[in-house]
Amino acid sequence: MSHLDELIARFDPEDARFIADPYPLLAELRAATPIFRNPRTGQWTLTRFQDVFETLRDRRLGRNYTHVATHAAFGRPEPDPRWASFHQHELWSLLSLEPPDHTRLRRLVAKVFTPRAVAALRPGLVSFADELLDACADRGTFDLLADYAQPYSVAVICSMLGVPRVDTKLLLDWSHDIVKMYELSTTDDMRERANQAAADFIAYTRALIAEKRQSPDGLLVSELVRVEDEGDRLTEDEIVSTTMVLLEAGHEATVNTLGNGMRAFMHHPDQWMRVVRGDVEAKSAVEEMLRFDSPLQLFERWVLESGVEIAGQPIEPGDEVAMLFGSAERDARRFDRPDEFDVGRNDPAHIGFGGGIHFCVGAPLARQEIEVSLTGLASRFPGLQLVAEPTYHPTFVIRGLTALHLSAA
Numbered sequence: 001m002s003h004l005d006e007l008i009a010r011f012d013p014e015d016a017r018f019i020a021d022p023y024p025l026l027a028e029l030r031a032a033t034p035i036f037r038n039p040r041t042g043q044w045t046l047t048r049f050q051d052v053f054e055t056l057r058d059r060r061l062g063r064n065y066t067h068v069a070t071h072a073a074f075g076r077p078e079p080d081p082r083w084a085s086f087h088q089h090e091l092w093s094l095l096s097l098e099p100p101d102h103t104r105l106r107r108l109v110a111k112v113f114t115p116r117a118v119a120a121l122r123p124g125l126v127s128f129a130d131e132l133l134d135a136c137a138d139r140g141t142f143d144l145l146a147d148y149a150q151p152y153s154v155a156v157i158c159s160m161l162g163v164p165r166v167d168t169k170l171l172l173d174w175s176h177d178i179v180k181m182y183e184l185s186t187t188d189d190m191r192e193r194a195n196q197a198a199a200d201f202i203a204y205t206r207a208l209i210a211e212k213r214q215s216p217d218g219l220l221v222s223e224l225v226r227v228e229d230e231g232d233r234l235t236e237d238e239i240v241s242t243t244m245v246l247l248e249a250g251h252e253a254t255v256n257t258l259g260n261g262m263r264a265f266m267h268h269p270d271q272w273m274r275v276v277r278g279d280v281e282a283k284s285a286v287e288e289m290l291r292f293d294s295p296l297q298l299f300e301r302w303v304l305e306s307g308v309e310i311a312g313q314p315i316e317p318g319d320e321v322a323m324l325f326g327s328a329e330r331d332a333r334r335f336d337r338p339d340e341f342d343v344g345r346n347d348p349a350h351i352g353f354g355g356g357i358h359f360c361v362g363a364p365l366a367r368q369e370i371e372v373s374l375t376g377l378a379s380r381f382p383g384l385q386l387v388a389e390p391t392y393h394p395t396f397v398i399r400g401l402t403a404l405h406l407s408a409a
């Protein structure tokens, strides 16, 4: 077995030791090769920043292929009817569409998701944060994820969409079950739960849309019902998928960025003090939190046309490419001292929010949410400390902690 084959064999998303700290192996893979074929998934897997950066922008690849080829033509199985609700929920999601449908839907969504609307949310974000941080201060020790990041992030996206706050627990549970489908290896049990969650979530969203039709409230779901673009309207299925993708994407990654980033701070007290003292702006630190321990480690693309070559490797139409974000973000070809957590880097041009036509529509909101949280934490709890070393969920693609117990001391 060659050295590279041995490294590839160790790239095992089910290996708890790899998940606990994937970065040493990713560094070895990145040094050994820019691209390798993952024998477990058949995906061409990219390890380096520049290739990931360019692939995100390459229109010859797409997040979906059904607009140019049948499943059979690409040698892929038909979607499994057992998971019909899961597939239905994705059908009209921005993340499943390519132009021209993507362009039309994204333009309509962007109309109700403007930077101005996001900026106007700031006072609300600060008061959600204050309310939850007051309760954390009373507790003395708290779990940053369960006691703060999750309720905070869900409350933000729900208030933006016009979803009642009492339903947030339901949405959190559905969302956790659904996103398991995006892991590299899934069991039938995980699929069954994801499908059931999608079915319940769809029914919930349809009822919500009906309610907004009756009594519009000017919030996002209501606006999606109302919005029109050159006579074009969103269909009910499009509104369902859009609402669901915003609810899912709108909190999982934000929560994990806060958790992973605050863990990094607790391991680097000097960096924490730079933020506490105000030597580094929270805004700049947020970018480093996103880069250093990526909450989303892998994104996929399908090759749609012939003639595609990445890092010297010709790739055929119908082949799948996997981009290792966490590896790209630690590439020394792009970042000086990549393994150092340096909150003063002030380098927002990472790929944490993707690039090209699928660039994260929620990036301004996510940045603001994390900045407000970090500012609140640093001003209230300058002496914040880890109570216990946290552990990561046993999943590779969505990288997050199970809990982060901190002491406000």
Ligand code: HEM
Pocket (backbone or CB within 6 Å): 056, 063, 094, 095, 096, 106, 157, 245, 246, 249, 250, 251, 253, 254, 257, 290, 295, 296, 299, 300, 351, 352, 353, 354, 355, 357, 358, 359, 360, 361, 362, 363, 365, 366, 367
């Ligand atoms: C720190 C938090 C977040 C991170 C790291 C993140 C990351 C990303 C990335 C990498 C993509 C591109 C995926 C690809 O190219 O395949 C993306 C797309 C997307 N994100 Fe985010 N995101 C975050 C927060 C949010 C929030 C708060 C929302 C919504 C309110 C959101 C909604 C979306 C949507 C709808 C897309 C699909 C856009 C499209 O396909 O046109 N995200 N996100």
